[in-house]
Amino acid sequence: MAPVCVLVGAPGAGKTTVGELLAAALGVGFRDTDADIEGLAGKPIPDIFIDEGEAHFRDLERAAVAAALVSFDGVLALGGGAVLADETRGLLARHTVVHLSVGLPDAIRRVGLGVGRPLLAINPRATLKYLMDQRRPLYAEVAAHTVETDGRTPEEVAGDVLAALGRPVAGVDGTGGSTT
Numbered sequence: 001m002a003p004v005c006v007l008v009g010a011p012g013a014g015k016t017t018v019g020e021l022l023a024a025a026l027g028v029g030f031r032d033t034d035a036d037i038e039g040l041a042g043k044p045i046p047d048i049f050i051d052e053g054e055a056h057f058r059d060l061e062r063a064a065v066a067a068a069l070v071s072f073d074g075v076l077a078l079g080g081g082a083v084l085a086d087e088t089r090g091l092l093a094r095h096t097v098v099h100l101s102v103g104l105p106d107a108i109r110r111v112g113l114g115v116g117r118p119l120l121a122i123n124p125r126a127t128l129k130y131l132m133d134q135r136r137p138l139y140a141e142v143a144a145h146t147v148e149t150d151g152r153t154p155e156e157v158a159g160d161v162l163a164a165l166g167r168p169v170a171g172v173d174g175t176g177g178s179t180t
C-alpha cells in the first residue's frame with residue numbers, strides 16, 4: 001500500500017487545503033501527518049512544542065510519516081518540516097512526491113500571524129524566510145514534480161497537480177479535463 005501522492009512544501013504552500021481537494025477529485029481518502037501527530041500525542045501541535053519541545057515533535061513526525069507511507073493509499077500531506085529528517089527523505093524516494101512551491105509574500109499572506117504554527121509564533125516573516133531558504137533544496141531533492149502556487153487558487157493548484165500526475169479530472173479548477 002502506498003499513497004497516490006505525497007505533498008511537501010513550506011508552511012502556507014497549501015498542502016492541507018489542496019490535498020483535500022485532490023483527494024475529493026480522485027475519490028480517495030485524505031490524510032495529514034500533522035493530524036496523525038496530534039492524535040498520537042493527544043494534544044494540538046503548539047502544545048507539543050511547548051510541553052516537550054521541537055525535537056520530540058520531530059520524533060513523532062518521523063514515526064507518523066513512516067507509518068502513513070506504508071498504511072495509507074490516498075493523498076498524504078506532510079508538515080513543512082518533515083523533509084528535514086534524513087530517514088523521511090530516504091523513505092520518500094520510493095513515493096510520488098509533489099512539491100507545492102510558494103514564494104515568501106504569498107506564504108506570509110496565507111499563514112498570517114502563524115497561529116497554530118509554533119515555529120512562526122515569533123517574527124513570522126523572518127522565520128518563514130529562514131525556513132524556506134533552508135528547506136528549498138530538500139523539497140527539490142524528494143519531489144518528482146513541482147507545482148507553483150503563487151497567485152493560484154487552491155482549485156487551480158489541485159488541477160495543476162492532477163495534470164502533473166497525468167490524471168486530469170474535470171471540475172477541480174473549472175477548466176474541464178478528461179476522466180477517460
Ligand SMILES: Nc1ncnc2c1ncn2[C@@H]1O[C@H](COP(=O)(O)OP(=O)(O)O)[C@@H](O)[C@H]1O
Binds near residue numbers: 017111153
Ligand atoms: N493557493 C492558495 N491561494 C490562497 N490561499 C490559499 C491557497 N492555498 C492555501 N491557502 C490558504 O492558506 C492557508 C494555509 O493553507 P494550508 O493548506 O494550511 O497550508 P500548509 O498545509 O501547506 O501549511 C489556509 O488559510 C488556506 O485556506
Ligand SMILES: O=C(O)C1=C[C@@H](OP(=O)(O)O)[C@@H](O)[C@H](O)C1
Binds near residue numbers: 080
Ligand atoms: O514547518 C514546520 O516545521 C511545521 C509546519 C507545520 O505544518 P504545515 O507546513 O502544514 O503548516 C507543522 O508540521 C508544524 O507546525 C511544524
Ligand SMILES: [Mg+2]
Binds near residue numbers: 015077
Ligand atoms: Mg498543513
